[in-house]
Amino acid sequence: MAQVRIRLLGALKERTNGKQEVWVEARSWSEALRALLASYPQLSVAVDDRGRPRPGFLVFVDGVDCRLLDEGAPANEVDLLPVNHGGVEFRFVTWNDVEEAIRRIADKIQASSFKPEVIVGVMRGGIIPGRLLADRLGIEDIGVIEVKLYISAGQRGERPYLRQPLTLSIKDKRVLLVDDVSDSGLTLQFSVQALSLYMPAEIKTATLYIKPWTKYVPDYYAEQVNEWVIFPWETEEFEREYRTHR
Structure with a gap:
């Protein structure tokens, strides 16, 4: 397993007691997000049980939109953020x-x-x-x-x-x-x-x-x-x- 840095952007850090950065051990970006969810279940608003972002949130894996990646793709850094950093807005x-x-x-x-x-x-x-x-x-x-x-x-x-x-x-x-x-x-x-x-x-x-x-x-x-x-x-x-x- 590798050390993966997860950065929480926008209002999400309020759900992790102010933490904007979390390190986890994982073999892939989705496994990293599942590990994050295990430690901070309140982030289920942004991440589902498979470790994928829910509608209204984005995940970038080493700068690449996760929607272009297989769930088993490795990662060094994962960014999790709402579509609008101040909150989610839908049309x-x-x-x-x-x-x-x-x-x-x-x-x-x-x-x-x-x-x-x-x-x-x-x-x-x-x-x-x-x-x-x-x-x-x-x-x-x-x-x-x-x-x-x-x-x-x-x-x-x-x-x-x-x-x-x-x-x-x-x-x-x-x-x-x-x-x-x-x-x-x-x-x-x-x-x-x-x-x-x-x-x-x-x-x-x-x-x-x-x-x-x-x-x-x-x-x-x-x-x-x-x-x-x-x-x-x-x-x-x-x-x-x-x-x-x-």
């Missing part, structure tokens, strides 16, 4: 909001010189926006891709791998890659890298929303937001995973 997006965002993105694409031939949605968040954009733009070819960040045992290097490969050909075609939100931006960044292996003619990216701190600004987006966005297709998941643990 509950309606279907009308989604349709308006899709319209705005489609208008931007149609006003540009880019004419996509294929739409690829990033699992899971990009599937529904990708389908709606395809309908709006009159595109028949739709695919999905899922990217994970692989860190081999004993190595600190990072490289993406395809958890679900693309099943349709995009060789020499213009591709629009779609996701719901560009938060850290790492998902889009790695997805573009993975998609480029299929030798498309061109790749452009689109998300419904972006966060001010994203490291990857897509080519097309509808709006910049600060809140944690809850989409209409994930409200039940939100109810299960957050409200019952408040």
Whole structure:
């Protein structure tokens, strides 16, 4: 086992008697968070029993969004923080909001010189926006891709791998890659890298929303937001995973 430093940001330190830094022994980042939860059960508002962040909270493992990592990936440093350091703020997006965002993105694409031939949605968040954009733009070819960040045992290097490969050909075609939100931006960044292996003619990216701190600004987006966005297709998941643990 290795020593893992966990940093608690924002108001979370109030749940650990003012401690902003906790050291635990663990083989992976999720095991480290489970160890943290065992010592501070009051942090169950932010971490579930599997050692994963609950909705409204973020975990960065050595600077990488944990959503891009396998649960068994090793870690030196783990940051746990609410979406907004002063407290969690949510935006509950309606279907009308989604349709308006899709319209705005489609208008931007149609006003540009880019004419996509294929739409690829990033699992899971990009599937529904990708389908709606395809309908709006009159595109028949739709695919999905899922990217994970692989860190081999004993190595600190990072490289993406395809958890679900693309099943349709995009060789020499213009591709629009779609996701719901560009938060850290790492998902889009790695997805573009993975998609480029299929030798498309061109790749452009689109998300419904972006966060001010994203490291990857897509080519097309509808709006910049600060809140944690809850989409209409994930409200039940939100109810299960957050409200019952408040």
